[in-house]
Amino acid sequence: MVSQRGADVTPFIAMDVLERANELDDVIHLEVGEPDFAPPDRVIETAVDSLRSGNTNYTAARGKPELRRAIAAHYDREYGVDVDPNRVVITPGTSPGLLLTMAALVDPGEEVVLTDPHYACYPNFVRMVEGRVRTVPLRASEGFQPRIADFEAAVSDDTRALLLNSPANPTGAVMDGETLAGLADVAAAHDATPVVDEVYHGLSYDVAEHTMLEYTDDAFVLNGFSKRFAMTGWRLGWVIVPPDYVDVVNRLAQNLLICAPNFVQDAGVAALETPPERLAEIRTTYRERRDLLVDAVEAWGLDLGYTPQGAYYLLADVSDLPGDALDVADLFLDAGVAVTPGVDFGDEAADYLRFSYATDADAIETAIERIDRVLATVERR
Structure with missing residues (x-):
């Protein structure tokens, strides 16, 4: 018999969405917080050197x-x-x-x-x-x-x-x-x-x-x-x-x-020894992606109401679209864009979708075009 502790653990919906998205062809992943940058070269070199030195x-x-x-x-x-x-x-x-x-x-x-x-x-x-x-x-x-x-x-x-x-x-x-x-x-x-x-x-x-x-x-x-x-x-x-x-x-x-x-x-x-200028370049890239996605959400007529100041996520209110946020996430996934329903993050986020801009700008622009086409076909509340 499963313990009550185990039974009480809820699914991590973002990972469920990722699993479903991976079963489809040609999906833009805006559902998970997975940076598309590689670790600094020195980090990889140090790990390899440490392995070869027997630090296992x-x-x-x-x-x-x-x-x-x-x-x-x-x-x-x-x-x-x-x-x-x-x-x-x-x-x-x-x-x-x-x-x-x-x-x-x-x-x-x-x-x-x-x-x-x-x-x-x-x-x-x-x-x-x-x-x-x-x-x-x-x-x-x-x-x-x-x-x-x-x-x-x-x-x-x-x-x-x-x-x-x-x-x-x-x-x-x-x-x-x-x-x-x-x-x-x-x-x-x-x-x-x-x-x-x-x-x-x-x-x-x-x-x-x-x-x-x-x-x-x-x-x-x-x-x-x-x-x-x-x-x-x-x-x-x-x-x-x-x-x-x-x-x-x-x-x-x-x-x-x-x-x-x-x-x-x-x-x-x-x-931790990574040069500050490399980290500054990464921040600049994320900020540019954020601005691209914020502009798109506003153009879609979805209620954002704020500008994210950090990390690489934003929450967009989709309560005026047909169905609930889970339905809207499914609609976007059918169009080739994976996003996370806000219900994963608490009751106050139930009407929202979380978009991650941890992926590259070209992929984000493609996702925006796909969502543009979807929203042109739906009747709002």
Whole structure:
């Protein structure tokens, strides 16, 4: 018999759409967050050299000291934040880091407060440790920025954590420093802990990025190499752990993960040494793709109501098209364009579709032409 825990896990609809799209010919993939850039050459060379040097054995569960020091130096360089390398735990991807975090923080029945919309998998991580999900609505008209007052109203004595994401998936919203500081204060006032997924840091457009570590040490901060460095399949991430949780997270990592791949950790050091100008070129390319897609959505007459500031996603309201968002996604898929229905990201996104602009501009333009033809044939509400 399947466990109740397993039965409660919902599908990741974006991956379901990808599976269906892969069964079709000539589909433009705007449904998944898969960068089309290659990792930096030096990253690949370092991984190969490390393999050839025999670095295929276990490392310490918390990761190789060289990588933990490099990550600490990254926070000093990018944000002026002093992070003790002993607080850095390396994980085989950011998602395992979130599992460690939830296991270290949340007891059965305790609440974790999320934004709505939110990353599709967050509620399942909470349920996996038998926590309870409570959500705070975000509004497109406000750029999907959180209101501090809404969090103050949602947090209770049962709240153990605030699970946040900036730059955000699926909205592309970026929280400013004042908002992050305010949320840290809300958490502290209720003896809750901020858990902040910063995996899209480095992919913001014309706005400043701030890490939660600028405002509190009592936070779990997650990041990784998948998005900024186009290393999705390498499975390498990290968690900055509050000082009081270092030992328990290390013990959890020893038991649940063993360690991240040895030679990939060496590649991570090389990734963090990537010249800033290369990363700036990638950001410029994403911004140009964003602008292309934003203009198209507005030309389609769909309600956007905001401009994404980071990551490589946008949410478009399709409530005036026939059927629900799942029906519209199917209609677009039949036309050769795969997008993700917003229901994957919470009740507040149910009338939306998420478009990813992680693919190249030529493919996006082809997708726009296909959707143009579809929308010319449908009657709006």
